[in-house]
Amino acid sequence: KQEVTQIPAALSVPEGENLVLNCSFTDSAIYNLQWFRQDPGKGLTSLLLIQSSQREQTSGRLNASLDKSSGRSTLYIAASQPGDSATYLCAVGGGNTPLVFGKGTRLSVIA
Amino acid sequence: GAGVSQTPSNKVTEKGKYVELRCDPISGHTALYWYRQSLGQGPEFLIYFQGTGAADDSGLPNDRFFAVRPEGSVSTLKIQRTERGDSAVYLCASSTRGAGEAFFGQGTRLTVV
Numbered sequence: 001k002q003e004v005t006q007i008p009a010a011l012s013v014p015e016g017e018n019l020v021l022n023c024s025f026t027d028s029a030i031y032n033l034q035w036f037r038q039d040p041g042k043g044l045t046s047l048l049l050i051q052s053s054q055r056e057q058t059s060g061r062l063n064a065s066l067d068k069s070s071g072r073s074t075l076y077i078a079a080s081q082p083g084d085s086a087t088y089l090c091a092v093g094g095g096n097t098p099l100v101f102g103k104g105t106r107l108s109v110i111a
Numbered sequence: 112g113a114g115v116s117q118t119p120s121n122k123v124t125e126k127g128k129y130v131e132l133r134c135d136p137i138s139g140h141t142a143l144y145w146y147r148q149s150l151g152q153g154p155e156f157l158i159y160f161q162g163t164g165a166a167d168d169s170g171l172p173n174d175r176f177f178a179v180r181p182e183g184s185v186s187t188l189k190i191q192r193t194e195r196g197d198s199a200v201y202l203c204a205s206s207t208r209g210a211g212e213a214f215f216g217q218g219t220r221l222t223v224v
Binding site: 004032034036041042043044045046049089091093096097098099100101102103104 | 115117144146151152153154155156159161166167170202204212213214215216217218220
């Protein structure tokens, strides 16, 4: 059974810092990995999707990497801003099986 | 609409009552998923549709939970004899195919009192 772990559970940084969020998964036979953002009381917003054949994806200040063999992904956020404060969720998909989520990392960026 | 739409956004019901939650996916998306999220937890899978049929319903917690998607578009999650433990945010997502990029709705917050 696929299990997804996200470390740290919570993170507080001053504005402007670069930061890394970590995601690990137990079964490397994944089809893709997706990073989401969730604001309090809201649904999930897709940030980046990495197919299993890819090593990384970039969107603006966000960069996500995938190392399938070691079961790890990282989300790098450059020059953090208070508006980046949210919970970040990692999820892995196995083809025709649904996404399995971690518990998320709650990020606070302090002005 | 442009995104996944879920109604109602909030639902308060009494213990033992029946509730229906609706999901309107992105037009043309064949895959539809229901998840449940409790406070401080990641979304937990409930059921996955490919077209009209349930491809995987292994996440439904018990037989009080049922979902349909009769025409391969809108889906309804039905909960019978609600219990206080059913209180959570119910999220719906759709994608162009199984394992494509998933897009989520804003969720329905269900409170059973």
